Amino acid sequence: MIKVGVIGATGYAGQQLVWILNNHKEVKIEFISSYSNAGENMGEVYANYKKYFEKKLISQEEAEENFGKIDVLFLALPHGLSEKMTKKALENNVKVFDLGADFRLDDLETYEKWYDVKHEFPEINQSAVYGLPELNRGRIKESQVVACTGCYPTSAILGAAPLLKNKVVKTDKIIIDSKSGVSGAGRSAKIDTIFTEVNENFKAYGVLKHRHTPEIKQEMDKLSESDMNVVFTPHLLPINRGLLSTIYLEVNEKWKESLTEEKIYEIYNDFYKNEYFIRVTENLPEIKNVKNSNICEIGVRYDSKTGNIVVISAIDNLIKGAGGQAVQSMNIMFELEENMGLEFLSMYI
Numbered sequence: 001m002i003k004v005g006v007i008g009a010t011g012y013a014g015q016q017l018v019w020i021l022n023n024h025k026e027v028k029i030e031f032i033s034s035y036s037n038a039g040e041n042m043g044e045v046y047a048n049y050k051k052y053f054e055k056k057l058i059s060q061e062e063a064e065e066n067f068g069k070i071d072v073l074f075l076a077l078p079h080g081l082s083e084k085m086t087k088k089a090l091e092n093n094v095k096v097f098d099l100g101a102d103f104r105l106d107d108l109e110t111y112e113k114w115y116d117v118k119h120e121f122p123e124i125n126q127s128a129v130y131g132l133p134e135l136n137r138g139r140i141k142e143s144q145v146v147a148c149t150g151c152y153p154t155s156a157i158l159g160a161a162p163l164l165k166n167k168v169v170k171t172d173k174i175i176i177d178s179k180s181g182v183s184g185a186g187r188s189a190k191i192d193t194i195f196t197e198v199n200e201n202f203k204a205y206g207v208l209k210h211r212h213t214p215e216i217k218q219e220m221d222k223l224s225e226s227d228m229n230v231v232f233t234p235h236l237l238p239i240n241r242g243l244l245s246t247i248y249l250e251v252n253e254k255w256k257e258s259l260t261e262e263k264i265y266e267i268y269n270d271f272y273k274n275e276y277f278i279r280v281t282e283n284l285p286e287i288k289n290v291k292n293s294n295i296c297e298i299g300v301r302y303d304s305k306t307g308n309i310v311v312i313s314a315i316d317n318l319i320k321g322a323g324g325q326a327v328q329s330m331n332i333m334f335e336l337e338e339n340m341g342l343e344f345l346s347m348y349i
């Protein structure tokens with residue numbers, strides 16, 4: 001059994017992760033930890049856990065005392081708070097899966113600029129592996145620290161990867177227009193996410209300055225082997241969970257003569273042919289098709305007259321965008337079936 005601890009278990013991402021881990025047949029949860037609810041049972045914080053998982057939440061200090069008992073530590077904390085915990089975990093020979101952004105950016109100057117936090121452990125950052133299983137499986141297997149991909153970047157990068165890797169599109173501008181359910185903003189109270197602000201509303205936010213822009217660019221640059229110009233605009237949807245990205249690209253001169261929509265589908269189907277969690281679909285992806293699952297659904301349309309390609313990519317932000325993807329990476333690292341513990345029902349409505 002893999003012995004795990006979860007810090008930040010009471011956040012939206014953390015509680016989803018704990019549910020998945022508790023149903024994983026090769027995992028034993030040694031401890032769960034909370035900042036403001038230490039001493040309470042998980043079922044007291046989230047009533048859906050009552051009867052099924054009544055473990056007591058411990059403080060971060062107690063959690064640290066228990067690092068010797070675990071093989072794996074999951075961190076689901078606000079950004080900037082995972083660095084020190086990761087350092088301590090590594091000193092105890094514990095593998096770390098960070099759901100936050102502390103180790104996602106290769107370049108620390110970029111990280112410090114976009115997150116306004118000084119990185120204290122550059123050497124850990126250097127050794128951390130970007131946790132997008134479909135693109136980085138080999139490195140995840142060998143790593144000590146997995147920097148799990150952010151929710152918006154998961155949908156954007158998976159959506160565009162086949163076209164970028166095969167150098168089918170121009171890279172001077174890619175537009176990613178994404179919409180997320182409100183759970184993406186976490187559980188802590190903020191005016192922007194109260195019912196009356198979100199209900200019957202739809203708005204863009206973080207325009208041209210959202211912190212996921214450099215993360216998306218970093219991985220797209222690697223795929224396309226170029227210096228990409230990424231325009232990323234997130235929007236807040238009046239739903240609890242789910243995230244859909246619409247990605248606008250343009251075919252390049254080399255491919256313009258020969259490209260058809262059928263060919264694009266051939267490229268996608270080939271690129272993702274061995275991927276359990278990617279569903280390339282002729283229908284346009286919808287959030288209801290992926291909600292409560294670890295699936296990323298991708299559909300494409302192409303207009304040969306203008307050369308415009310539109311890719312739609314949908315995920316559940318709390319599962320493929322957070323807890324599910326982290327467990328997928330853990331399964332890879334421990335050489336388990338990649339879908340172990342992740343074969344949930346997808347509830348269409």
Ligand SMILES: NC(=O)C1=CN([C@@H]2O[C@H](COP(=O)(O)OP(=O)(O)OC[C@H]3O[C@@H](n4cnc5c(N)ncnc54)[C@H](OP(=O)(O)O)[C@@H]3O)[C@@H](O)[C@H]2O)C=CC1
Pocket residue numbers: 007008009010011012013014034035036037038060076077078079081099100101149150151183184185186187188317318321322
């Ligand atoms: N929500 C999502 O869709 C996704 C989230 N993530 C990432 O996961 C991480 C957690 O996000 P999310 O669950 O949404 O956020 P929440 O605000 O819902 O949860 C934050 C968690 O961190 C704990 N916490 C808050 N402040 C502190 C502190 N000062 N010291 C220690 N612990 C603290 C909270 O504890 P307590 O509840 O006890 O106060 C809670 O467990 C973030 O890095 C986020 O970017 C990644 C992908 C998707």
Ligand SMILES: CC(=O)N[C@@H](CCC(=O)OP(=O)(O)O)C(=O)O
Pocket residue numbers: 099100101149150151152180181182183184185186234236
């Ligand atoms: C709707 C909403 O507010 N979403 C969050 C991003 C979700 C998230 O948790 O960020 P990571 O994927 O980097 O961990 C935001 O825009 O900041």
